[in-house]
Amino acid sequence: MPVQLRRPAPAPSPAAGPEGPLTGVPTGIHAAGLAHLNSLPFAAAEAAFLECCGSLRWAHRMAVHRPYPDLGALLAASDEAGYDLAPRDIAEALAAESAPCLHHDAPRAAHLALRAAHAAYESRFGHAFVICLDAFQPAQQVDQVLAGIRARLAHDPDEERAVTAEELRRVARSRILELLSGD
Known part of the structure; x- marks a missing residue:
């Protein structure tokens, strides 16, 4: 019965910085988190990405392609990795929900x-x-x-x-x- 019931993202503050090109989400509010993610050891980054999508292939790919220069690049990489998932990878991600x-x-x-x-x-x-x-x-x-x-x-x-x-x-x-x- 897995489903991801997600709460809405908080409204960004006006001082948060310029908007990201892909999402309309201000990138300034995520800069510290991105710097931290980029600096994590490989295994820790892969584990963090695995929490975002349960496909090991997707998480590995996301961790390998670090560092990400900005939020837009990270989200574009996420989308690209998602489009490249094979049916077994999608099944693995679904099983992790x-x-x-x-x-x-x-x-x-x-x-x-x-x-x-x-x-x-x-x-x-x-x-x-x-x-x-x-x-x-x-x-x-x-x-x-x-x-x-x-x-x-x-x-x-x-x-x-x-x-x-x-x-x-x-x-x-x-x-x-x-x-x-x-x-």
Whole structure:
């Protein structure tokens, strides 16, 4: 039943610096995190990247290509590495995804509906459902996951593999931003 329920990124402060070319995210708020990531020993960097995407091939590639000169270069490398993942790498990344993270005060019905939707999705496609929810407030996330599962259950397997791979790339980018900001 893995899904990544992500909280929205905090709004950047006006003094954060120029915007990155790929994301619109101010790069200044991530400069210290990027410097730290670039300075980590290889094994530590690979482990940090593995937390962003569960594919060992992706994490290894990201660690090898350091140092990254700026946030845009890091995110571009993340996307490129994601596009190059073989089906077995995507399966490895999907297997590493954690179970859904609902707030403890979420209604029991929401937990049950989410479990049932995940079971239907996994039964149809044979892998975890992944969706990046950065654009949604926490109160909207369960509804977005349920709507996403319903819509994606209508996909044929090839179409869903492509959508899943794109969602993995989006989640990896989001996790990289969190890694750099120390969240």
